[in-house]
Amino acid sequence: MPAERSLDHAARRRRLRADQARQLADLLRHQILSGAFPTGVLPLEHTLAADYRASRNTVRQALDLLRGERLVERQPGVGTVVVAEKYPHGLDRLQGLAETLHEHGTVTNEVRTVGPVPAPAPVAHRLGLPEHTDVLYIERLRRLGGLPLSLDLTYIPLDIGSALLGCDLENTDVFRLLEQQTGQPLGHAEITLEAVNADAHSAAVLQAPRGAAVLMLERLTHLGDGRPVDLEFIRFRGDRITMSGLLRRSL
Amino acid sequence: MPAERSLDHAARRRRLRADQARQLADLLRHQILSGAFPTGVLPLEHTLAADYRASRNTVRQALDLLRGERLVERQPGVGTVVVAEKYPHGLDRLQGLAETLHEHGTVTNEVRTVGPVPAPAPVAHRLGLPEHTDVLYIERLRRLGGLPLSLDLTYIPLDIGSALLGCDLENTDVFRLLEQQTGQPLGHAEITLEAVNADAHSAAVLQAPRGAAVLMLERLTHLGDGRPVDLEFIRFRGDRITMSGLLRRSL
Numbered sequence: 001m002p003a004e005r006s007l008d009h010a011a012r013r014r015r016l017r018a019d020q021a022r023q024l025a026d027l028l029r030h031q032i033l034s035g036a037f038p039t040g041v042l043p044l045e046h047t048l049a050a051d052y053r054a055s056r057n058t059v060r061q062a063l064d065l066l067r068g069e070r071l072v073e074r075q076p077g078v079g080t081v082v083v084a085e086k087y088p089h090g091l092d093r094l095q096g097l098a099e100t101l102h103e104h105g106t107v108t109n110e111v112r113t114v115g116p117v118p119a120p121a122p123v124a125h126r127l128g129l130p131e132h133t134d135v136l137y138i139e140r141l142r143r144l145g146g147l148p149l150s151l152d153l154t155y156i157p158l159d160i161g162s163a164l165l166g167c168d169l170e171n172t173d174v175f176r177l178l179e180q181q182t183g184q185p186l187g188h189a190e191i192t193l194e195a196v197n198a199d200a201h202s203a204a205v206l207q208a209p210r211g212a213a214v215l216m217l218e219r220l221t222h223l224g225d226g227r228p229v230d231l232e233f234i235r236f237r238g239d240r241i242t243m244s245g246l247l248r249r250s251l
Numbered sequence: 252m253p254a255e256r257s258l259d260h261a262a263r264r265r266r267l268r269a270d271q272a273r274q275l276a277d278l279l280r281h282q283i284l285s286g287a288f289p290t291g292v293l294p295l296e297h298t299l300a301a302d303y304r305a306s307r308n309t310v311r312q313a314l315d316l317l318r319g320e321r322l323v324e325r326q327p328g329v330g331t332v333v334v335a336e337k338y339p340h341g342l343d344r345l346q347g348l349a350e351t352l353h354e355h356g357t358v359t360n361e362v363r364t365v366g367p368v369p370a371p372a373p374v375a376h377r378l379g380l381p382e383h384t385d386v387l388y389i390e391r392l393r394r395l396g397g398l399p400l401s402l403d404l405t406y407i408p409l410d411i412g413s414a415l416l417g418c419d420l421e422n423t424d425v426f427r428l429l430e431q432q433t434g435q436p437l438g439h440a441e442i443t444l445e446a447v448n449a450d451a452h453s454a455a456v457l458q459a460p461r462g463a464a465v466l467m468l469e470r471l472t473h474l475g476d477g478r479p480v481d482l483e484f485i486r487f488r489g490d491r492i493t494m495s496g497l498l499r500r501s502l
Contacts, residue, residue, distance in 0.1 A: 018452035019364065019390065023404055026484040027373050030469060033443075036373075052371050065450045086445070091342070094498040113270065120303050122278050122287075139270065153274060186500040192284075194337070195446035195466035195489035199316045201269035213464040213489070215446035218281060224500070233277040238446035238464070247345040249437040249475070 021061035024052055028062060032071055032082050033242060042072065042080040070239045084239050087144065091245025094189050094221065096173025097142055097150070105145040111169050113139040116158055123155045126220055127228050136161025138169065141205060148206045149240050153233040160229055175221070178229055186229075189221040193243065198235070206237050213238035272312035275303055279313060283322055283333050284493060293323065293331040321490045335490050338395060342496025345440050345472065347424025348393055348401070356396040362420050364390040367409055374406045377471055378479050387412025389420065392456060399457045400491050404484040411480055426472070429480060437480075440472040444494065449486070457488050464489035 028048075031037065043051065048059045063080055066072045073083045090100045098107040116134040124131045138154040154174060156164065163181045164174070179185055194216040203210045214235045221230040279299075282288065294302065299310045314331055317323045324334045341351045349358040367385040375382045389405040405425060407415065414432045415425070430436055445467045454461045465486045472481040 015452075022450070022453060023388075024371075026404060026469075027371055031373055053369060068450055069447050088443075091442070091444070091496075091498070094500045118304060120275075120278055122282055137274075153277060188497055188499045191342070191496055191498055192339075193342070193444060193466070193494040194492075195464040195487070196320050197448075197462070197464045197489075199273070199319055201266075202273060211448070211462055213446040213448045215444070215466075218277075236446070238448070241445075243444040244442065245342075246439055246441055247342070248439045249345045 017055070017058055017061060020054060020058045021065060024048075024054055024058060024062035025065040027052070028066060029069075029071065032066070033086055037082060040082045041078060042082070044079060086240055086242045087149070088242050088244045089236075091243045094175075094186060096175035098173045099175070101144060107149070107173075108143050108146075109170050110141040110143070111138065112141055113137060114165065114169065116162075119155065123231060126231055127155065127157055129157060134158045136164060138164075138174070140169070144240070147240070148208075148237060150234050150236045151202060151205055152235075155231040157229060174230060174232075178221075178223075182223060182229070184224045187222045187224040187226060189219050192218045194218075195238070196235075202235055206235065208237050208239070215241055215243065268306070268309055268312060271305060271309045272316060275299075275305055275309060275313035276316040278303070279317060280320075280322065283317070284337055288333060291333045292329060293333070295330060337491055337493045338400070339493050339495045340487070342494045345426075345437060347426035349422075349424045350426070352395060358400070358424075359394050359397075360421050361392040361394070362389065363392055364388060365416065365420065367413075370406065374482060377482055378406065378408055380408060385409045387415060389415075389425070391420070395491075398491070399459075399488060401485050401487045402453060402456055403486075406482040408480060425481060425483075429472075429474075433474060433480070435475045438473045438475040438477060440470050440481075443469045445469075446489070447486075453486055457486065459488050459490070466492055466494065 045056055045059045049056050063072065071082065071084045072080050075081050087101050087104050101107060115137060117137040118132040119127065119129055119135040121131050123135060124133055127135065129135065136156045136158055140152045141148055142150045142152060160178065160181055164177050167177050175186060196214050196216050197211045198206065198208055198214045200210045203212055215238050217234040217236065219232045219234065220228055222228050296307055296310045300307050314323065322333065322335045323331050326332050338352050338355050352358060366388060368388040369383040370378065370380055370386040372382050374386060375384055378386065380386065387407040387409055391403045392399055393401045393403060411429065411432060415428050418428050426437060447465050447467050448462045449457065449459055449465045451461045454463055466489050468485040468487065470483045471479055473479050
């Protein structure tokens with residue numbers, strides 16, 4: 001059955017090329033994110049092919065993958081240029097956004113909603129409050145260099161939160177305000193990270209395509225004395241943030 | 252201009268409802284992932300509406316968001332049921348997949364590729380090897396309970412890696428094999444997490460829809476003596492994994 005065999009062969013070749021393109025794309029993604037192309041222009045296709053011992057077709061397919069992630073674009077007469085900048089959010093220490101990104105620019109917050117709401121059961125439970133106690137709810141669209149970075153939904157017990165109503169929420173991390181208001185440092189936070197596809201409305205708010213990959217961070221932050229004071233649900237645009245940290249084998 | 256004003260009003264109402272649906276969806280997502288619905292069936296819409304002081308329309312829209320994330324489905328005669336199970340991958344300690352998920356089932360690995368390849372420059376550089384030195388390349392599709400969980404691309408220096416060729420890669424974490432082969436515990440790893448949309452080929456391998464959100468983990472693991480021994484690029488299906496950990500304010 002030579003026809004069938006050659007079909008098999010073609011399918012295997014396509015799979016092999018797709019696998020090699022993914023390998024190459026992962027290496028180039030790392031190079032892009034770590035600033036290995038300071039001019040913002042990637043080497044020419046034939047240079048990449050030689051450097052990575054890959055075929056031109058594999059190189060093209062790898063660049064297609066990175067274009068699909070909105071990391072690069074092809075510019076006529078220039079080549080493949082880096083168009084996205086992803087910012088490194090630290091995973092080693094509990095920090096607010098402005099704090100962790102201070103080297104990369106200024107974080108500004110558009111306060112979409114702020115005010116007391118009755119705490120739904122899961123919020124009350126996690127903040128250690130009786131059900132339906134009022135809590136301060138804050139919804140902020142956070143920008144770095146003017147571009148949307150994250151959409152943050154925040155719940156804070158009202159005895160602490162009410163003082164935040166008069167504060168400069170547009171330009172200050174909630175973490176900093178909590179420490180100012182309570183006069184004590186924050187202690188720790190339990191975090192959960194997920195990758196989700198942005199629903200239409202969240203995508204529109206974040207100025208990202210519908211279905212864009214979002215890095216979702218849920219974080220319950222405690223004061224130094226252990227009291228839970230800040231429950232947040234944060235949607236980071238996947239094309240604008242990375243989370244970096246160090247893990248150890250033994251604790 | 253009453254027509255324009257009423258349009259404004261309608262647009263504001265839609266935005267408000269979309270915002271409230273997101274709030275509710277985030278709370279329900281947490282409940283679902285933390286096992287708050289042990290029967291696997293969510294409360295009825297009117298119960299949720301009462302519990303969360305939301306309108307029925309907001310509840311429906313919130314459930315739509317969770318359906319969009321493939322967390323729940325509507326089953327006629329039953330209601331809204333949980334269909335996804337997300338597994339918690341620890342972010343506090345450096346662990347292999349089988350190790351971190353041992354309470355949740357058995358991890359099996361389909362080895363798609365294994366063998367020596369000349370290390371591309373960024374791989375050689377990060378593993379502290381001369382360029383184009385051969386390294387062991389392993390590509391595995393990892394399953395939990397038979398369902399694809401992640402696609403892992405791994406580079407290991409050949410002096411350590413060659414011994415892995417005779418090992419049971421189908422059923423054993425590479426971390427465990429590295430510790431067995433080198434006779435020393437692993438030390439630490441630098442990790443980077445991103446959310447990306449799966450390209451068509453990766454989606455097909457992971458049996459996820461094209462464009463599905465993927466949690467991408469890049470990890471460079473070092474032996475206890477500091478030597479880098481394992482560079483990995485891991486694509487986790489976003490609908491099957493969460494990363495959880497604890498952050499502290501002061502180091």
